Amino acid sequence: MDTQKMLSRRRFLQVSGLATSAALLAACPAPAAAPADTGGDGDAMMETKKLEAWSRMTDLAQESIKEIIDIYNEQNTMGVELEFVYIAQTQGSQADEKLLTAVAGGTPPALHYADRFTVPQFAHEGFFTDITDFAEAAGVTKELYFDFAWDETVYKGGIYALSFDTDTRALWYNMDIMDEAGVDSSSPPTNLEELMAVTEALTVRDDTGAITRYGFNPIYDQAWLYTWGFGFGGSFQDDDRRITFAHPQNIEAMQFVKSFIDEIGVEDIDAMLAACAGGNCRGENDYFWTGQSAMTCSGNWKVAQHHRYKPDTNYGVVPMPGPDGPAPGASWAGGWSWAVPFGYDDVEAAFDACFYLCGPEGQLKYNKDTFHIPTIKSAAEDPFFSEDPLHAVFMELLPVSHARPPIPLGSKLWDLQVKAFRDEIPHGLKTPEEALTDIDEEINAGLEEIGFFS
Amino acid sequence: MATTVVTEGLQRRRLSQGTRHTINGLLFASPWIFGLLAFWIYPTLASAYYSFTKYNGVRDPVWTGIANYVELFTSDGEFLDAVYNTVYFAVVSIPLAIIFAFGLALMLNAKIRAQVVYRTIYFLPTLVPEVALALVWVFIFTPHSGLIAAPFRAFGSRGPCWLTCAEWARPTLVLLALWIIGQQIILYLAGLQDVPQDLYDAADVDGANFFTKFLNVTVPILTPVIFFHLVTSVIGALNFFAIPYIMTGGTGFPANSTLFYSIYLYKNAFHYLEMGYASAMAWLLFMFTLFVTLFIWRSARWWVFYAGGEE
Incomplete structure (x- = not known):
């Protein structure tokens, strides 16, 4: 009983109060960029403010961006230190719950690495900061960038991100496999008929008929609905900015893809995609690098992977084959950007870092390290990007490449087109016309609802 | 000083032993109670409210009634x-x-x-x-x-x-x-x-x-x-x-x-x-x-x- 009295409320409150005070003191952050002691050497005593740059980059890209950040930290005059922080992100729709919750909670990072086609959506939803004033003061103008890259970073007249890199798409083929299979590697397929014939010639099946080496998978890697649609001369947005997936040429393209899949066997196509679920075919595990696929539609970043993973194997790159011959226009340019998330308190410092990463110096280093293409026109003219014969093909495709429609429902649209392209059409759940019309109806209704067309 | 002691003594006498134990118990449990209220009850009730709104997590929610359920x-x-x-x-x-x-x-x-x-x-x-x-x-x-x-x-x-x-x-x-x-x-x-x-x-x-x-x-x-x-x-x-x-x-x-x-x-x-x-x-x-x-x-x-x- 006495012992209980010893644990009186007063004693408990005293101890709790002490513990809480200690915890609060410990949790108190030092003031950001606190002014130095006036009596000492100002620069030496200045406390460095830490900025975080959140990104999903791994492997080569992460190595490069960390080096760029180190250079920025050495030379920036803002008294800040930028730090790379890896965050996981959903592939495809690029959903990013960590960023969303951080912004909602009022603790966003200084910079966020954003797939450029999602910028209008995040801008519309209020997750990115309008950096127009800072960009204009720094001399950022539309003329410096490729049009498609600029358009994706601008929403309702405001700049919400600075573009970082771009890419194009073409047909990669493994020349060693072609030679081994008796297919002339010096004359890769130029039209769809040849593509189907070479695919068949390079495909290897086991006793059960299951494919053990794919000639080509028409819905793997970068062979997306966009790629085939553009290759057939289709378009995905009209002059009124309405989505037009059910464009006649897109429907024709999907009819071809369906027949191509049926020719190969939808079970085998599915088996390859299933094996790659959960990111199992990233990097060096890609079917193309493991030799399980002889051809693939992919981008210029594969040049860097080729140098790292398979330097001794011979590969070739040509524009995607089209219905009547080579279809360089099948290529579309994607790419990423850096944005300042909404609610970050020191936009000036964040923009300074963003401007360096996305400026000529940052872009050149990153794009050279990883074999992407700068979005700053003058930087893209650097002879380096055409020195590698494989990368030179991608550079030639840049002027004729298309871009995905920049709309504020980018993630929804991406999910819907993946569903149509990899599920509904291949499995015959819908005809190409039905599947594509459904996309248009759902997205245009959504855009109408948020006043996108007004 | 003497007055304070007397007053405290009177208050303590007025509180029964059971009440004092209850108060002590609540005080000891207060960190958990705070956690329950802040991280469970509040989000649960907030989510109930948001279910009747159009809300993206950042902008102010807009009341839409039962539209989401419909x-x-x-x-x-x-x-x-x-x-x-x-x-x-x-x-x-x-x-x-x-x-x-x-x-x-x-x-x-x-x-x-x-x-x-x-x-x-x-x-x-x-x-x-x-x-x-x-x-x-x-x-x-x-x-x-x-x-x-x-x-x-x-x-x-x-x-x-x-x-x-x-x-x-x-x-x-x-x-x-x-x-x-x-x-x-x-x-x-x-x-x-x-x-x-x-x-x-x-x-x-x-x-x-x-x-x-x-x-x-x-x-x-x-x-x-x-x-x-x-x-x-x-x-x-x-x-x-x-x-x-x-x-x-x-x-x-x-x-x-x-x-x-x-x-x-x-x-x-x-x-x-x-x-x-x-x-x-x-x-x-x-x-x-x-x-x-x-x-x-x-x-x-x-x-x-x-x-x-x-x-």
Whole structure:
């Protein structure tokens, strides 16, 4: 009983109060960029403010961006230190719950690495900061960038991100496999008929008929609905900015893809995609690098992977084959950007870092390290990007490449087109016309609802 | 100073010992109470409010009444697919899990050599994190080239299409869910060791065979364990997320057959920034789970037997 009295409320409150005070003191952050002691050497005593740059980059890209950040930290005059922080992100729709919750909670990072086609959506939803004033003061103008890259970073007249890199798409083929299979590697397929014939010639099946080496998978890697649609001369947005997936040429393209899949066997196509679920075919595990696929539609970043993973194997790159011959226009340019998330308190410092990463110096280093293409026109003219014969093909495709429609429902649209392209059409759940019309109806209704067309 | 002491003394006298203990108890529990209010009650109530709004997580919510609920039931085909898949999974996987866990526990309860080793082996899968498990399953269940296809190949067959066709996708996930029943086996084992030997002896005297003893002694004594397993499994099955999300990338392919309720809820919240819509889904799931749990709870009086005699 006495012992209980010893644990009186007063004693408990005293101890709790002490513990809480200690915890609060410990949790108190030092003031950001606190002014130095006036009596000492100002620069030496200045406390460095830490900025975080959140990104999903791994492997080569992460190595490069960390080096760029180190250079920025050495030379920036803002008294800040930028730090790379890896965050996981959903592939495809690029959903990013960590960023969303951080912004909602009022603790966003200084910079966020954003797939450029999602910028209008995040801008519309209020997750990115309008950096127009800072960009204009720094001399950022539309003329410096490729049009498609600029358009994706601008929403309702405001700049919400600075573009970082771009890419194009073409047909990669493994020349060693072609030679081994008796297919002339010096004359890769130029039209769809040849593509189907070479695919068949390079495909290897086991006793059960299951494919053990794919000639080509028409819905793997970068062979997306966009790629085939553009290759057939289709378009995905009209002059009124309405989505037009059910464009006649897109429907024709999907009819071809369906027949191509049926020719190969939808079970085998599915088996390859299933094996790659959960990111199992990233990097060096890609079917193309493991030799399980002889051809693939992919981008210029594969040049860097080729140098790292398979330097001794011979590969070739040509524009995607089209219905009547080579279809360089099948290529579309994607790419990423850096944005300042909404609610970050020191936009000036964040923009300074963003401007360096996305400026000529940052872009050149990153794009050279990883074999992407700068979005700053003058930087893209650097002879380096055409020195590698494989990368030179991608550079030639840049002027004729298309871009995905920049709309504020980018993630929804991406999910819907993946569903149509990899599920509904291949499995015959819908005809190409039905599947594509459904996309248009759902997205245009959504855009109408948020006043996108007004 | 003297006045303060007198006043405190009077107050202390006025408070009964029980009241003082209550206050002390509340003070000690206050950090937890604060946590409950701030991180559970407030978000739950806020989510109820958001379910009647259009809200993206950042901008101010806009009141839309019951529009989210109406849309869910009238014009969202994917929602109905998700409900069907989730209910299918619960209805098929839970009875199977109970049968398998109970059956394996019976076998592991047998007094055989290396009993502990067998028990450990059956518990091991439970220790592997779901994410790692799902990634390994992707390799194993890949049609044609996966490990599970090897015996079929030996017979010149391609084997089932597993997760790549709608007919097999749901049963495959049920099969995979049965892999992680180690904890339930332990519960049944504990229950089995609690069955009084004298009941078996009495049954022996009455000439009961193995099956009669199993049905009339073992099962009734283990009904509280079955009850616990059933309730927790229902809650778990209705929230099935990680494994299908990783194995299919959350796409729901093929033909929405792997689109589970929690996956669709997550997609609405974080892919499409429809937090209000997702909140409405969360509340429907909560109400449904509550209803099913209460139903099982009420039904317990008819089939759950407590050896102590209560209920």
